[in-house]
Amino acid sequence: MSEPVFGNPPNRFSNLRVRLTQRYTRRLDLGRGFREDRFLGPPGRLTTRLQLAHERRLQLALTLDKDPGEPLRWSPQTQTYGFDHITGSLALRDLGRLETLVLGDFTAQFGQGVALWQGLRFGKGRDPIAPAHKRGRGVRPYHSASETSFFRGAAATIGLPGELSLTAFASRRRRDASVDSSSAAGTGPLPVRTVSGGGQHRTPSELARKGTFGETTLGGALAYRRAGLHLGVTGYRARFSRPLRPGDRPYRRFRVTGDGTSMLGGYGTVFLGDYTVFGDVARSPRGSFGGLLGAALDGDYAEAVVVGRRYPPDFASFYGNAFGDGSRPQNEMGVYTGLQLQLAPKWSVGAYLDQYRAPWLQFNVPRPSTGWEARVVLDYAPRPRLSSYVQVRVQDEDEGTEYRRAGRSLEGLQRKRRYSTRWHTEYLFSDALTVRTRLELSLHTTPDARSNGFFLSQGLRWSPHPTLTADVRIAFFDTDGFPARIYAYEHDLRYSFSAPVFFDRGRRAYALVRYEPFSSLALEAKYGVPATTIERRLALA
Structure with a gap:
């Protein structure tokens, strides 16, 4: 005899998992576009994500997203239905x-x-x-x-x-x-x-x-x-x-x-x-x-x-x-x-060398070009709670430029080279406290120019209670403009990725707090303060 279609509800739904994520972010230092009312919507970004899964057999997902400056409105003629971006799927x-x-x-x-x-x-x-x-x-x-x-x-x-x-x-x-x-x-x-x-x-x-x-x-x-x-x-x-x-x-x-x-x-x-x-x-x-x-x-x-x-x-x-x-x-x-x-047992090293060439023109590169990139990373972990690494990276490639010959501008190539050296260390004082320190130097050279960069950050993660975690960092940077820029990954809200690029001079601080009062509920908040209007961020969610 076959089993009935409707079995015991607790057994049928015991493996059903539902996850709802609501995120709101906005920049406090609004740019020119918002100050001059160029945009149709408010400056905040609003993202709603709903996921439902039953073991591996069934997955239902829905994501609603509104970028900063986009309006929340119902406009079928512009393919806008409340949120500007709606994506969803059903998987079996x-x-x-x-x-x-x-x-x-x-x-x-x-x-x-x-x-x-x-x-x-x-x-x-x-x-x-x-x-x-x-x-x-x-x-x-x-x-x-x-x-x-x-x-x-x-x-x-x-x-x-x-x-x-x-x-x-x-x-x-x-x-x-x-x-x-x-x-x-x-x-x-x-x-x-x-x-x-x-x-x-x-x-x-x-x-x-x-x-x-x-x-x-x-x-x-x-x-x-x-x-x-x-x-x-x-x-x-x-x-x-x-x-x-x-x-x-x-x-x-x-x-x-x-x-x-x-x-x-x-x-x-x-x-x-x-x-x-x-x-x-x-x-x-x-x-x-x-x-x-x-x-x-x-x-x-x-x-x-x-x-x-x-x-x-x-x-x-x-x-x-x-x-x-x-x-x-x-x-x-x-x-x-x-x-x-x-x-x-305590030492490891990783390295790569990539050599490449473009046989045809590229954007802003008016001639066939060549280049190479190398990176060496030395890791050292003397204790289970202490780890450190040193990284050296070199990138050498052609870039487009203009030459003046007999009063005429001619497009050509020049060689540019970027060096970066990073030292990063992480120490776990206890299960509740982790400290991270990073120092990075950069150098960018061309036949006519040379620029340097400096970046120093100090961060810590503190968990005074199993339900509460705080991740904070302050960073100082000083570079000779965009060519000597330095990238640094930041901890961010769940389902978000943040890798700011720092150039010119300033400091950056942020605090990320996670509170999980129940196993089924987690609250996160991040507050960041850039101390310069020239700092730019690249954030992918």
Whole structure:
């Protein structure tokens, strides 16, 4: 006899988890736009996030977000329904042969991201191994406050016999774009010059760009997985509601143009004990091939990775987001080598060297260019409660400049080099008190100029009670302008990421307090004070 449809409610809902997050932030020192009433809405940012999950099988997510300066209003003609940005999804997993089903907003990540990778990609950092070797997660529900890099529609992954799986997705969404009104009027819609990723709609001109570019995308992947071998093919076809016309500037020559685009690629990973060989290659509509090939070692005392990449100038991957120095896998060739060694029980060292070149022009770089970047990080942990590291980073590359010859201005290249040295230490006095200190120096040089930077911060985390935690920091900085800028990560509210950039002279202090009176309720508040109007922040939530 089969079980009744309606079982015991406590058993059916005992694993149901509901999480509601409400966040409000605003700058206290309002900029010129608010002082001069340029924006249509108030200066605060308001974000609401609702997540419901039942074990792994069911996930329901809804995110509502309003950026600073955007109004809260109901305006279907501008695609604004209360909040300016609304994203949501329903995901089902492990239902027989149906491995994953996502309705709503989702991302698709396959292989190393040469052909298709929606969502976040971490660049080069302290870890010399992880950024160079990615692991595609297939289709996943999307519930970020960011208004770019996702699909909207439906996606499903079905398990097939023979250790195969088939993924298919269909997406239709609208994005912000700048319409080229100077083009001659024809029978079709006006073309688009650039597709915007900022997602801000604070002024009438920004609202005019909202949702002017439509994308209809069909795609999928066929994957084969067994213990030591992962293989797959992926591809998509996208149609645009307006033709893309990036313009006639030389550096835009090979970007995606026309009424649509497509991509077809293959990827694979082979596991050989401690060694891994991986690769990803794709073909663009112009017939150009781009890809990467790498090998990694994962030993007890050593980790290493070597990755070679080749993305020709005419390899225009519209949804690609593979490893590289640039923001997209195009117009770049390079070799990356990373190494992590455990020198002794208390000592470890990590290092990488990335050498790259751009065979075609880039934005503000009027010639083919070359560059390299190296980083060495030495970690020392003499006690379980004390850790410290020293980091040295050097970046050397070409940048665009102008020369005066016979009274004429000529575009050319000059070499710039950035040095940075950081010392960071962290000590746990007790389970309730942690102290952090950081000192960083920077140097930026060109043939005609030299600028220096200095940054010093002191922070602590204090937890006087299991329900209460306070994280505070004060920082002082002094640089010779923006070229010698220094970045420093800050602890922030949950689901937020903050990495301010400091230049000129000033100080920065903040306090982050978390109070958790019950296991089902957490309250967080952050207060930051910049002591200079020149300090800029880059915050991604």
